[in-house]
Amino acid sequence: MNGIALLILIIPAAVFLFIGLSGRSLKAGYAGKIGTAGAVAGALFSYILAYRYFFVLEKIDGIYRKIVAFPVEWLNFTDDLHIDFGIYLTPISVMMLAVITTVSCMVHIFSIEYMRGEKGFQRYYAFLSLFSFSMLGLVVATNIFQMYMFWELVGVSSYLLIGFYYSKPEAVAAAKKAFIITRFADLGFLVGILILSYHARTFDFETLTSDGVLTTLKSGAAGSFIGISAISWAMALIFIGGAGKSAMFPLHVWLPDAMEGPTPVSALIHAATMVVAGVYMLAVLFPVYSVVTPAVLTVIAYIGTFTALFAAIVAIAQTDIKRVLAFSTISQIAYMMTALGVSGFAGNGQGYAASMFHLFTHAFFKALLFLCAGAIIHAIHSNEMGKMGNLRKYMPVTHIAFLVACLSISGIPPFSGFFSKDEILTAVFNKDKLLFFTLLFVAGLTAFYMFRLYYRIFTGAKREYQHIPHEAPKLMLFPLTVLAILTCVSGFIRFDSFMDVNAAHEHLNIPIAVAGVVFALAGIITARFLYRNGNEIPAKITGKYAGLYKIVFQKFYIDELWIFFTKNIVFSLISKPVAWFDKKIIDGVIIDGFGRMTEKTSRYIRNFQSGQIQFYAFVFLFGTLFIAVWALLSTVNH
DSSP states (O other): OHHHHHHHHHHHHHHHHHHHHHGGGHHHHHHHHHHHHHHHHHHHHHHHHHHHIIISSSBTBBBBEEEEEEEEEEEEEEEEEEEEEEEEEEEHHHHHHHHHHHHHHHHHHHHHHHHTOOOTTTHHHHHHHHHHHHHHHHHHSSSSHHHHHHHHHHHHHHHHHHSEEEEEEEEHHHHHHHHHHHHHHHHHHHHHHHHHHHHHHHOOOOHTTTTHHHHHHHTTTTTEETTHHHHHHHHHHHHHHHHTTTOOOOTHHHHHHGGSOOOOHHHHIIIGGGGGGGHHHHHHHHHHOOOOHHHHHHHHHHHHHHHHHHHHHHHHHHHBHHHHHHHHHHHHHHHHHHHHOOOOOSOOOHHHHHHHHHHHHHOOOOOOOHHHHHHHHHHOOOGGGGGGGOGTOOHHHHHHHHHHHHHHHHHHSSSHHHHHHHHHHHHTTOHHHHHHHHHHHHHHHHHHHHHHHHHHHHHOOOOOOOOOOOOHHHHHHHHHHHHHHHHGGGGOOGGGGGGGGGOSSSSSSSSHHHHHHHHHHHHHHHHHHHTTTOOOOHHHHHTTTHHHHHHTGGGGHHHHHHHIIIIIIIIIIIIIIHHHHIIIIIIIIIIIIHHHHHHHHHHHGGGSOOOHEEEEEEHHHHHHHHHHHHHHHHHHHH
């Protein structure tokens, strides 16, 4: 098992190095085949690993083993505090390996046709492998500092993929925006890591979540700042890092713009892997949050719920199909955050298991939605819904796959999203009724905006196209078929049995399930009424409430607020004074002052190297007399 886990990491790293170093000397077709072969091999090895871990390896006291493979000490600060490297196998890390490699494999296959003929095809596949390696390394990290290193590598590789079309100013701006915003969030993550490790005396996940360390941290020995414990500050700062990666409000603004990258990249990075890194990190550290800082969990639950509602409302007004899916991703990740926020190992781990279950199912139906969007864009050459319609007869397979994904994300049985969303709603209902009814309303909004998307793309009045659309090639349809099948069957897995938490509850809560389906059906029926036949009612509504519609369409101007904050506060009030101080004081006074003083001093002492023997003799005589007088005075004093 250890060797298989190591292979899963080595394969994408080796593929990245080979394709990257080969450059243009490697034909594009070979780059695609090599990259795809590596992704397929990684997926197969991850399935073997998952089977052996869950079904062959014996449990200890009914709990899955936590395995640390290939531990290597890297940096030693003290006897207790050191940074190691290794591979950490737990139920959620093994699950994440399978999810990441599956989606990566489907994206690699889909991209062979989608990216055919694109300039930089080899570079694209090299970056895909780098990203896969980074994400796989993140989920098997043995300690929080190792996770942080791969966390940053994920940020770099996502920057490269988002900015793949570097000749487009929008893509360059989106890449920089994603990189800079997540760097701000990661600063909080790093500070939180330093505070936590200082008081816990360890970076190691297994030690950090042990009963002894949790008891020590809970005792309050770490001290406090403005009435809040240092550990609470640490865990809140760590959550900020997760909120940046997982696009929680108000750090969500980078994700919609990241759609400027190739559509398969959106499926890989912004649907199933990178954006759930924050959720995964919170899940790994969940014992610390649950036992030591439950108040921080409450804050996380409320931020998650607000983000889910905010993103769902904004998605209603978007016309770019990829941006609708981007805000959908934000909303669904927020569901997972809320589920973690209302959970607790001390009582019932239902929310924890539900969050991981939704992470699992969401990976498949959201990757399916993005790849379907890629097939549609490939046929229409546009992202705008206004240029689409009645595609059902032109793209029947894509139509069925997209419909399956829409039904799943809307929470319609028997698709996977129904089961995982029901478990989240049940967990939230048992904890906080306000959050429950908010998420129930969001479920209705989700169904509405997803079927608004579906009806505007695939139905409507007969539409004439300049170039007749066509179904995607078979190599693009294969990933759609696989992901559609997974979307249909993954909900029937008794997922909580793999999570090692106390999640004793009905697999299906009938009253809550009925309520969820009713809200979803209400959203679907409303979307059908407004958009199926291409009537003028939506235009009349937006015209009547033009002001409100503009606010929602402009995403409540949060992006503009960030720009105002950055330019007028960060740049003007912080960066400019710092730049002035650096230029005038540090450079002008201190550095230039040392330079001027050195220059003047050198002018005075340069006569010592004049070559005049008389001057040398004078200095020698003066020095001798000075030493003699000094020695005489010292003798008299003694």
